[in-house]
Every structure is written in C-alpha cells, then in structure tokens.
Amino acid sequence: AEPPEIVLQQAGGGSVELVVTTPADAFRTEVQQSDDLVAWNPLRTIADGGVVDRIPLTVDRARSFYRAVTQPRPGTLGNLWCLGDSWTDCFLNYSWRRKLSQDLEGAGWAFDFVGTLGTPLACEAGQVFDRDHNGVAGITAEEVLNNRLPGWLNTLDPDTVLLLLGGNDLLAGATTATILTRLDSIMDAIRADNPDVVIYAAIYGYVDVLVPDAFVDSFAVALEALVASKTTAQSPVYFVDHRVGWIKAIHLDPSDGFHPSDAGMQKMADNWLSAIQANF
Numbered sequence: 001a002e003p004p005e006i007v008l009q010q011a012g013g014g015s016v017e018l019v020v021t022t023p024a025d026a027f028r029t030e031v032q033q034s035d036d037l038v039a040w041n042p043l044r045t046i047a048d049g050g051v052v053d054r055i056p057l058t059v060d061r062a063r064s065f066y067r068a069v070t071q072p073r074p075g076t077l078g079n080l081w082c083l084g085d086s087w088t089d090c091f092l093n094y095s096w097r098r099k100l101s102q103d104l105e106g107a108g109w110a111f112d113f114v115g116t117l118g119t120p121l122a123c124e125a126g127q128v129f130d131r132d133h134n135g136v137a138g139i140t141a142e143e144v145l146n147n148r149l150p151g152w153l154n155t156l157d158p159d160t161v162l163l164l165l166g167g168n169d170l171l172a173g174a175t176t177a178t179i180l181t182r183l184d185s186i187m188d189a190i191r192a193d194n195p196d197v198v199i200y201a202a203i204y205g206y207v208d209v210l211v212p213d214a215f216v217d218s219f220a221v222a223l224e225a226l227v228a229s230k231t232t233a234q235s236p237v238y239f240v241d242h243r244v245g246w247i248k249a250i251h252l253d254p255s256d257g258f259h260p261s262d263a264g265m266q267k268m269a270d271n272w273l274s275a276i277q278a279n280f
Contacts, residue, residue, distance in 0.1 A: 004029055004068035011056070018055040020068050022046050027073040027108030031055060034065045049073070075280045077104070077111040077198075078159025081134065083144070085168055087204065087260060087268075088135025090123035092253060094262045099269035101129040109276075114156050140172060141165040141182035149186060153193040161190055162240075162272055164202045166219075171210060176219055180226050191235055200275055201227050202240035205264065206248055208257030216243065240275045242268055 005021040022029045026049035032040040043066070046053050082088050082097050089095070097113070104111055112130065119131035134152060144165060163186070166179040174182075183201065190197055203220040206213050224239045231237040248257075251264030260268060 004070050006066060006068045016057045016059055018057055018066055020053045022049050022051045023070060024050040025072055026070045028071040030069050032067050037065055073108045077109055079114045079157055080111045080160045081114050081158035082162045084135045084164035085139050086137035088164055089137045090119055091259045093123050094265050095124055096265040096268040097133055098124040098127050098129045099266050100272050103269060103273050114158060116152055116155055138168055140168040141179060142169055145182050145186050149189050161199045163199055167204055176222055180222055187230055197235055199237045200240045201237060202242055205242040205246040205251055208248055208252055238275055238279045240271055242271050244271055
C-alpha cells in the first residue's frame, strides 16, 4: 500500500496546518506528534481511505515532529455464510454471529453475511449487526445435505463459509465416519457452487451432558484430518477448534449444559476471528 502523505504548510494569516492524505486502501490512519522521536502522542484519527484532512497547528515548541500511521483494511471475505445448527442460531437471545459481525466490522474487514434466514429482532435486542444466516436449531448434516443445501445454494453465492454441523447427527445415532462423510459431501456441494470458496470447518466446544469430552476430542482429530485432505490452493479449508480456551463453567449455559452461554458465544466469535486472521 502507498504510505500516507503528510505536508506542513502555511495556511495564511500566520497560521500553519498539517495536510494529511490517506491511502485509498486505508481503514484507519492516526496522525501523531512527538518532541523527541521517541514518545508519540495521538493528534487525530482519520477513519477512512482517500481522505485529505487539514489539521490546524499551534507552533509553540522549539521543534516538533509529525507522522501518520496507517492501518490497512485487512481483507475481503465476500459473501460470508454461517451454516450450522442451534449453536449457530440464536440461543437464549445471544449469538456468536452478532459478536463476530461487530468484531469483523470494527477491525475493518469487508464482508456481507448471507443466508435465507434472518435473526429475529428479539435476539440480541437493540444490537445492530448483519442478521442473515442459516443456523437451524436441531438440524443434522444429513438434513442439510439431502434436503436443504440445493435450495440454499440456488439462492446464495457464498465466498466464505463458517461450517459447524454434526452434533445432532451424533445425537441421532450416526457414527463419526457417517458424519464425516456427510460433511465431506456438504463441502463438495458448496465447492461445486463456487470453486474458489473458502471454508472454515469447526468442532464444538465441550458440553456437560450427552457427549463425553473424549468423544469430542476423537471427533476433532478425525475432522481435522478430513479438513487437511480437503484443502486446496484454490479452495482452502481450515479447521477451527472451539475447544480452545473453552471452560465449561463459564462457556456453557447452566440451563441445559449443552449450548454456549453469552460468554461462550463470545469465545466462539473470538475463535472464528482468530482463524480468519491467521489464514487469510
């Protein structure tokens, strides 16, 4: 990226101003001042690219230095599709999608959440975020693959997919091998729709009931191996581990011991964001 342009010029009438031109691809630029080139003090923040800003100065120091530090926009995720079950839907009026959407926006990522569902206004009430998704409570990977996916892909054109499925298949009696075969086929179908799609396939955090930790660990190993076998240069697939930093007493809702709490949803958003930042 081009560096910001910073010029000190006389503005007339004895006044002086700093003229700062930010690069076109800048997300945020901070103009800073220093007396000794060691300690820098923020003077002004410019929150966009391709901006010319004029900062009036009072010259009352023996010497003064100025610089502009630019934060580039990190990247474009395109149409971002959250595909999953109740962990992706809204649970007890909170959702990791809200937290992730706002975190991505705050960090300067370009994206558009897509989906055939819209989060009800009662979920995360009062929060402004992109509410499109396809998180369906109780849905299995089998149902997605055999009945839902063709219609969804006819409507949507995802560039990036956050995939978290398989838990309900397990509860319905499916084996690990069967679930992985379904997830494999789901990824193939998404790729057939967009050969350049980027997929983040995730394992759930630990739960208190129904599924032992040891099974979650063994399933995670198998899913990570599937991801490694699926990834290509044209269409990368990344493994996202929601066990990272997961503490049941904090991150599970005590009402059922099976779904994330508000803190758990934040932890999931953090894990998704870390994966995106690490692999973009």
